[in-house]
Amino acid sequence: MTAFWILAPVMVLAALGILVVRKAVHAALLLAVVMISLAVLYAVLDAPFLFAVQIIVYTGAILMLFLFVMMIVGVDASDSVVETIRGQRPLAVLLGLGLAVILVASVGQITLGTVVGLDAANEGGNIEALANLLFSRYVFVFETTSALLITAAVGAMVLAHRERTGPRPTQASRAAQRVRDFAERGEHLGPLPAPGVYARHNAVDTPALLPDGTPAESSVSRTLAARGRIRSAPDLADDIEDVQRALGGLPGGSGSPGDTASGSGHNTENPSAAAGGPATDGDPGSEAPR
Amino acid sequence: MTDVTPYVVLSAILFSIGCVGVLTRRNAIVVFMCVELMLNACNLALVAFAKQHGNLDGQIAAFFVMVVAAAEVVVGLAIIMTIFRTRRSASVDDASLLKY
Numbered sequence: 277m278t279a280f281w282i283l284a285p286v287m288v289l290a291a292l293g294i295l296v297v298r299k300a301v302h303a304a305l306l307l308a309v310v311m312i313s314l315a316v317l318y319a320v321l322d323a324p325f326l327f328a329v330q331i332i333v334y335t336g337a338i339l340m341l342f343l344f345v346m347m348i349v350g351v352d353a354s355d356s357v358v359e360t361i362r363g364q365r366p367l368a369v370l371l372g373l374g375l376a377v378i379l380v381a382s383v384g385q386i387t388l389g390t391v392v393g394l395d396a397a398n399e400g401g402n403i404e405a406l407a408n409l410l411f412s413r414y415v416f417v418f419e420t421t422s423a424l425l426i427t428a429a430v431g432a433m434v435l436a437h438r439e440r441t442g443p444r445p446t447q448a449s450r451a452a453q454r455v456r457d458f459a460e461r462g463e464h465l466g467p468l469p470a471p472g473v474y475a476r477h478n479a480v481d482t483p484a485l486l487p488d489g490t491p492a493e494s495s496v497s498r499t500l501a502a503r504g505r506i507r508s509a510p511d512l513a514d515d516i517e518d519v520q521r522a523l524g525g526l527p528g529g530s531g532s533p534g535d536t537a538s539g540s541g542h543n544t545e546n547p548s549a550a551a552g553g554p555a556t557d558g559d560p561g562s563e564a565p566r
Numbered sequence: 567m568t569d570v571t572p573y574v575v576l577s578a579i580l581f582s583i584g585c586v587g588v589l590t591r592r593n594a595i596v597v598f599m600c601v602e603l604m605l606n607a608c609n610l611a612l613v614a615f616a617k618q619h620g621n622l623d624g625q626i627a628a629f630f631v632m633v634v635a636a637a638e639v640v641v642g643l644a645i646i647m648t649i650f651r652t653r654r655s656a657s658v659d660d661a662s663l664l665k666y
Contacts, residue, residue, distance in 0.1 A: 277572075284576050291583040291603060295590065303596045307603065310580070314606055321573065321613045323625050326632075330609075333632055338602065338639050345643045346595060349656045360659045365590050372586030379578035383571065391570055392620025402622075409626050421633045428637035435644035438651070 279320050283313040304342050311335045322394040325403045469495040472509055481505050482512050573614035580607035594646045594656050598639065605635045 290309040297303050315330040397405055410418055445453075457463040469492050472482040481500050483491035496506055580603060587600030609628040616624025650656050 280572060280576075284572070287576065288579055288583070291580055294596070294599060294603065295583065295587050300593055300595050300599075303599055307599050310603065311606060314610060317573065317610060318613055321570075321617050323613050323616070323628075326609075326613060326625055326628055329629065329632060333636055334602075334606070338636060341639060341643055342595060342599065345647060348647060349595065349650050368586055368589035372582050372589065375585055376579055376582035379582065380575050383574045383578055388569070388571060388618055391618050394617055394620060394622070397620055397622050402625075405622055406625060406629070409622055410629075414626055414630075417630060421630065424634065424637050428640050432640045432644040435641070435648050 279316060283316060287313045300346055301343070304339060304346065307342075308335055308339050311339070322398055323402065325406050464494075471495050474509060479507070479512065482507050482509055485509060570614040570618045574611050577607045577611040577614065580604075580610070592657050592659055594649070594658050595643075597658060598642055598646070602635060602639065605631055 287310050290306040290313075293306040294303045294310075297306065311330060311334045315327050315335070318324075318330055319327040394402075399405075454463075454465060458465045469484050471480045472478055472484040472491075472495065474482075481496060483493060483506060484495040486492050491508060493501070500506055584600045584603035584607060587603065588597055591597050591600060609631050612624040612628040612631070614624075616622060616628075646656060649661050653660055
């Protein structure tokens with residue numbers, strides 16, 4: 277009973293969390309908490325076979341399926357807050373509370389009598405006893421589930437299958453399309469420019485600079501731009517100088533330790549410096565070359 | 567022998583929470599998760615009653631519920647994916663074309 281009193285609040289809290297979290301991924305993780313706790317409760321209730329099946333089928337297969345579909349649909353497909361039917365949400369919560377009160381009260385009113393326990397039924401082993409029942413009394417139900425499963429599998433394949441309406445684009449047709457786009461709309465013909473590679477630093481979140489010093493927006497990933505994670509080249513240079521100042525400002529030997537620290541930091545931040553230009557070495561005040 | 571009433575009460579609470587989730591959430595995937603929560607709550611009650619009565623029929627029933635739930639999730643998620651592919655949305659409010 278100890279396991280129950282530990283797990284029951286956890287399960288109820290996780291289930292309530294599913295109702296309030298915005299993101300579907302968080303709901304899936306909370307559902308995993310509920311399902312694993314349920315598996316432990318099955319083990320407590322003398323159902324070791326269902327304990328294993330719960331973990332393998334529910335947390336292993338069904339939740340993974342949920343997560344896969346979430347990856348396809350988009351992780352940030354969060355819930356909309358607008359109510360389409362006025363007053364539906366409070367009404368639903370009220371009805372749910374009513375259902376809970378009625379169910380709990382009615383369960384609390386009845387007396388179930390003494391628990392028989394599964395010691396006798398599980399005598400030859402839980403799995404053997406379940407198999408005896410499954411392949412004798414419930415054999416027709418078991419055979420029917422095979423029809424259900426194959427129908428579900430075929431149905432899922434039919435639903436998820438996408439018929440290709442046009443011909444498959446080949447490399448030649450893609451190239452011809454690019455040239456056509458260039459001729460008609462003047463779109464850039466070649467590959468996109470690489471992100472900024474400077475003498476002192478380079479990073480994928482720093483755009484390359486055009487000859488006039490303005491950043492080239494197309495040189496960084498659109499995803500980073502949408503998240504607002506793009507840094508300008510002078511900002512990055514300032515960061516590096518802060519780090520170098522912190523390393524160089526260490527107390528102790530005035531000369532050599534600080535020099536080696538700033539030198540090693542320089543090398544890690546700047547793999548292109550060796551080939552590009554060692555001109556900025558030892559010159560922390562200069563900005564990135566434009 | 568311990569009593570199984572707390573398990574049944576917990577199952578009732580989880581079922582009600584799943585019910586509220588189906589009614590309030592708008593994301594079809596989360597609605598599906600709440601349906602799974604309700605099925606799991608029923609399973610808990612079935613296993614608890616199996617222990618109460620001392621025979622394994624309840625556990626067999628819970629096993630079949632799991633099989634049906636697995637099939638239901640596969641088909642349901644395929645439907646959600648198809649709707650998402652045509653309408654670019656996983657919200658249950660957007661799939662209302664049959665109304666008109």
